[in-house]
Amino acid sequence: MSAYDKVQAARSTQKLTSVDYINNLFGENFIELHGDRNFSDDKAVVGGVGMLNNMPVTVIGLEKGRNTHERMERNFGAAHPEGYRKALRLMKQAEKFRRPVLCFVDTSGAFCGIGAEERGQGHAIATNLMEMMALKTPVLSIFIGEGGSGGAIALAVADEVWMMENAVYSVISPEGCASILWKDSSKAPEAAECLKMTAKDLFDLGVVERILREPKAGDGKMFESLKLLICRTFEKNLAIDGERLAELRYNRFRKIGRKK
């Protein structure tokens, strides 16, 4: 598969979305929580609390929607500032109760629109980056589809970042990159190669810790083993003092691109 094949696989509407993962992992044990307590409830971000095996967990996901109606309602997974603020509210709540935070990332990017700018898209993302870096509870982010730039990293300042084998993560879409660099968005396949955006590339660059085989809908065994893997990681990190955990997270990012 070429890099651009991966991009298209990551964008496929047949793919499982955050809601699918939450349903398969948490089942009846998930309680959705809404709103940023400030402006509104952004449906591009789904969040709540639930039990993973016997562990209370806060789970947050960027949700693209599973059919046309849902995709419209979810704004195709492109969150507004209130979506990122809702996510942060739930993370702070998790910190208070020392619950680990599980994030699912699947978005083409933070929404680019008038309302999003007026309500401080840049500010919302910046605040998440700052606060997540210091969160005194375990954070794990899993990329399940598209990881579009600032809109993706706003849920990915984590102790570990995992990616599904066909997920991508990039600073800019290959189309955007091609149209800026070569004034030709049809050169997106070349741009996708250059950007090093596949799970394998990102693993080699030290940006992700683990590449996962993608579970299929209804594959109970795959989800059981994913659940086990997540729980084990959280157990390991819950044993670490919160301050120390935040320090380790800072060092994780600190060493990326370090010159001396």
Next chain:
Amino acid sequence: MDLFTFIKPKNELEQSDSTEVKKPYVPDEMWSKCPECGTMLLTTDIEENLNVCSKCNHHFHISARRRIEITADKDSFVEMDEELESENIIDFPGYEEKLEKGRAKSGEKESVICGTCTIGGIKTVLVVMNADFMMGSMGTVTGDKITRAFEFATENCLPVIAFTVSGGARMQEGILSLMQMAKTSGAVKRHSDAGLLYITVLTDPTTGGVTASFAMEGDIIIAEPKALIAFAGPRVIEQTIRQKLPRDFQTAEFVLQKGFVDKVVDRRTLRNTLIKLLKIHNCQEVEA
């Protein structure tokens, strides 16, 4: 088209095109024409007026070195990490040439200059971005220099003042440039948690990954008049929503009205404003 023109509002681009056609011949260095009001100004007068048009208060772009000169006390600036240089870490085609061009155009090694100085006698860490170097884009070295400046400030209990101008994350470094948003934010957070003051001054244009990280994380956020301040540039938004944007959309004044900057400050009073803010936050003067 470079990134800089790419993020300019369309109507501005059209304007500048049409004025270029009618432009009479003038000796390059002696006179400059204000792009806002069209007044011909003596270049030396503009410089004396801190690169602000004396007629309409238009703020011309200024280089990072000039910014340091008009902000810091005379000869007080000591640069940090000036030797750090970008490399083509993900083998992106054409990146070496872009870097070479950026170095030639700016006379600098990277898109940010960091260091210590005194401002009104108060010791401060300065972070000054440089539009002439690849449109102030943030690569790993940019992020690293900024992070190191904040870490130095935290260790030495110093305030930080950052002047931002940027087209956003540098795509030629792929995901590693995106990581700088998290890295710099982490360094800001630690500085903040140590109870230290961080002031950002947003200058034209501040966009993308810089807006969505350290630019918006100041305790106090100042903007220069009319500066474009955006997450997504106006072109991108117009393409996404297929709607024309209002003319003042994403200007400093607009962002002020929406509540995301504290104050729009004229460049000629900026230094005094910064000194006052430093004093209010109990930052101590260095003993002579």
